[in-house]
Amino acid sequence: MKKIGLGVVLLAILGNVFAQRTVAVVNDTQEEEYAGFKTFRFGGYGEILANFMDYGINRFSGTAYGSERENRNSISIPRFVLALDYKFNPRWILGAEIEFEAGGTGMAVELENSENGEYETEIEKGGEVALEQFHVTRLIVPAFNVRVGHMIVPVGLTNAHHEPVNFFGTSRPEGETSILPSTWHETGIEFYGTFGRRYARFSYEALIVAGLSANGFDRDTWVAGGKQGLFETDNFTSPAYVGRLNYVGVPGLRLGGSFYYCADAGANADKPQIYSEIGDIPVKIFTADAQYRGRYVIARGNIVRGNLGNSKGVGSVNIRLPNKSPYSRLTPIAQNAVSYAAEAGINIQAFFKNKAKVPVVYPFARYEYYNSLEKVETGETVDKRCQVSMWTAGLNWYPLPNLVVKVDYTTRQIGTGKIFGTSNYNSENEFSLCVAYVGWFVKK
Secondary structure (H helix, E strand, O other): OOHHHHHHHHHHHHHHHOOOOOOOOOOOOHHHHOOOOOOEEEEEEEEEEEEEEEEOOOOOOOOOOOOOEEEEEEEEEEEEEEEEEEEOOOOEEEEEEEEEEOOOOOEEEEEEHHHOOEEEEEEOOOOEEEEEEEEEEEEEEOOEEEEEEEEEOOOOOOHHHOOHHHOOOOOOOHHHHHHOOOOOEEEEEEEEEEEEEOOEEEEEEEEEEOOOOHHHOEOOOEOHHHOOOOOOOOOOOOOEEEEEEEEOOOOOEEEEEEEEEEOOHHHHOOOOHHHHOOOOOOEEEEEEEEEEEOOOEEEEEEEEEEEEOOHHHHHHHHOOOOOOOOOOOOOOOOOEEEEEEEEEEEOHHHHOOOHHHOOEEEEEEEEEEEEEEEEOOOOOOOOHHHEEEEEEEEEEEEEEOOEEEEEEEEEEEEOOOOOOOOOOOOOEEEEEEEEEEEEEEEEO
């Protein structure tokens, strides 16, 4: 799309954002999911981000102190998303999202089987354009509905609630997005619904989708790089089974848990025969999370723990992948990876009687711990630089319910699992600014 065209679209969207009066929050029940429009709605979300850092770009450069001291800045458009829903009738609904990430059109990677299976990469521009969601939903009854197509994998807290109004910081929680794909979207079938009454009310999701590929597993991001999508089709030889259950019986409170299981990620690889010699590569991920949205405070917390079977064998194969392959080949690869986090923000406006004269501002704090190399198999060596303990504190200002200005300061302690720990590695500190929006701009 030409730059002038994107400019016109963005101006139109921002103009409509200022007319919105309802904060867009992910719905947790089927009755609310498609409420508020009769036939069609169009909207989306986007983020503009600036970072000011005091550390070098490569923590693993070989120095004894991790990241070198270096003042550097960056500015980016992390994502610009267009979304639409269309009701063929009240029971059959089409949903779609297109994401422009980092303002670019990506790179084309081809697997040339006619040339001895060599990878060919054509760099076009930084970033990518991705079809994040495209599905058809059949609403049946509140307790049971069916969705087929390309959809969000609801593993963890952030994937199912990835819009910028659903987390406080200028960037998505780092722990989850470092070891899991984000936003994680796959093609398959989903069954979902709500059941129970009043204080015993629950929602659930059960999915069968394309599984992760062992090609992308590595030291720094564990299985996050294993999401398929480089080629025209995804391997479905070993599908993934995903389940999520939420308790939504108390207004403002949501308690949830999810699991992910793929029996053999090697079978989904570009060349599965190179993994068949080491045996199956099972992936298991378990998560738990909670959120409370009250008058005075919003608080969230989550835990992610993953297990990769035959991780040593995966590393022995991946380190020998061709130099032209789009994968990192960094080893060792963890048998277990972990992330946990908690954040809370206080609504300053709620403490004043004359709320019209007080801006909606949430000062907040977030703590995260994550380690993409929490545990390795016997004979492998743990790299402490994968272990991160970090604090983020800042402000979220909502000039309008669907528009947020964020500012925060982050400090990372490398090589320690303590909340207020010290380390032999240099800390990584940064100051960040972000403007983000989310909303439905047209409803008919």
